[in-house]
Amino acid sequence: MTELKWIAVDWGTTHLRVWGMNASGIPLFHVRSDQRMGALEADAFEPTLMALIKAHVPDLDRKIDVIACGRVGALKGRADMPYCAVPCQPLAGGLTKLSSDQFNLNVISGLKQTQPFDLMQGEEVQIAGYLAGDKEFDGVVCLPGLHSKWVRVSAEEVVSFQTVMTGEMFDALSDHSVLQHSLAQTGLNEELFLETVSEGMAHPARLSSRLFSLHAESLLSGLSAEDVRTRLSGLLIGMELAATKPYWLGQKIVLIGDHDLSCLYAKALTEQGCMPIMVEAEDMIRNGLIAAYGAVVKIEGV
Amino acid sequence: MTELKWIAVDWGTTHLRVWGMNASGIPLFHVRSDQRMGALEADAFEPTLMALIKAHVPDLDRKIDVIACGRVGALKGRADMPYCAVPCQPLAGGLTKLSSDQFNLNVISGLKQTQPFDLMQGEEVQIAGYLAGDKEFDGVVCLPGLHSKWVRVSAEEVVSFQTVMTGEMFDALSDHSVLQHSLAQTGLNEELFLETVSEGMAHPARLSSRLFSLHAESLLSGLSAEDVRTRLSGLLIGMELAATKPYWLGQKIVLIGDHDLSCLYAKALTEQGCMPIMVEAEDMIRNGLIAAYGAVVKIEGV
Incomplete structure (x- = not known):
């Protein structure tokens, strides 16, 4: 089980976290960079990711699966990603396949709310990661940060949220x-x-x-x-x-x-x-990305 | 009365206003620049002011009186200016003579408050300018801006203020x-x-x-x-x-x-x-600088 099966990516506004995963969702390597999304152009995504993983995967000879979340979906120049309206399960927005020369790149959709207007992109994965270990949770998830999120969760769904x-x-x-x-x-x-x-x-x-x-x-x-x-x-x-x-x-x-x-x-x-x-946060993101990958494999395996 | 007698300067955080005055306090010229104080070093004050007035005063052959207010007193590199504690008259802090090769440079002191802590530097001149035309004023002066000031004024004094x-x-x-x-x-x-x-x-x-x-x-x-x-x-x-x-x-x-x-x-x-x-604001600053100059002349004439 040391074979690299897929790559999990969390690319937020302030950082980039990458895990190389085997088929069981056990990390073979983990790299982190403080590269900000703000200034990054769409066509810089692949070379940046490739540069970061090449020390661990020197001889990648195929298009590997990548599951990514966070601001990567909103990269300047990329098609706007859809958002899924709450109330819904955190990963209900599913994945969108983006064109990529080197990867099978799938980006997780964020969540939106219209009363009042609000958005999240990336935090839904952390919430899914938490719920993976505590399905019965009924309460509030707070994700402090640049844009703190307060999220009402009940019956495995995001009910409402406030940034x-x-x-x-x-x-x-x-x-x-x-x-x-x-x-x-x-x-x-x-x-x-x-x-x-x-x-x-x-x-x-x-x-x-x-x-x-x-x-x-x-x-x-x-x-x-x-x-x-x-x-x-x-x-x-x-x-x-x-x-x-x-x-x-x-x-x-x-x-x-x-x-x-x-x-x-x-x-x-x-x-x-x-x-x-x-x-x-890091544990929850990894678990959430594993949950999202599991959903893809299940769907593809149907 | 066309002879230049003194120069009035308001050098705030965001702008520089200069008037050339005759002995009666009537402006002979007025120039304005959006030169910000933030980045200016202390030794740049004189050349900047000289460059601005030389079109109007091509042959200045003596050290002319300058009365200045605003952030000029807090220029990096200059000695810290004193502040006068409220309650007091707006110009109660008086003037501080600063070393200058080309001008008799006098800077008006700002006001301070300790409960709660607060500072003003420049606005006191605008308040003095207003009171010059309405000595009996009893109420609140609001000076909206980058740092809005709310000032209680009574009996020609600044009683308290809030930024x-x-x-x-x-x-x-x-x-x-x-x-x-x-x-x-x-x-x-x-x-x-x-x-x-x-x-x-x-x-x-x-x-x-x-x-x-x-x-x-x-x-x-x-x-x-x-x-x-x-x-x-x-x-x-x-x-x-x-x-x-x-x-x-x-x-x-x-x-x-x-x-x-x-x-x-x-x-x-x-x-x-x-x-x-x-x-x-511009009228009030000019009137306040005239009031400050009048106080100097009176003091010097004793």
């Missing part, structure tokens, strides 16, 4: 506002973070005024750069929790994300009386 | 978020704007969720780029009005700003039952 662009606001304000001069790139004061989350939840309208006040405090009173970063993070996550309260209040919550960010959300939610369960 | 970085958030989110692909650079739907201001005031916590929803709506349902711009503007200004309600509710309001932006704020405030008076 909050907390991570993107954090980046935009860190790098492109007056705060850029007073903000640390790393570090977080946990006690201050929790205090600021409460403030952000209680007074969300004051966000943009508080941010300028932090700038003034750093100039006038030497507020530390780590504390500025902590408060920006706390105010934005507090605002997110205020906006998503109808999602998480009184619900079972599963947090799927990178470890550090999930820990922050877990602490903030615990402070609100919730008991979130944390699982690693 | 809201609405313009900077608009720019950061327009240029550095997922909205960048769906947002028009100009244009505004007035009716939709007022509707969205109300929404932003009522549900400020939803800002970052609503913004992603606009992105989704533009992809799924063809929401126009002008409507996305209108809604971003409306949500942010609505959030600002919610945060500053203790300032404007039931108060006399004077709006000092560029015409188009002031009109937007006037419409939003009128919808809330206010009757704001609009005055042009």
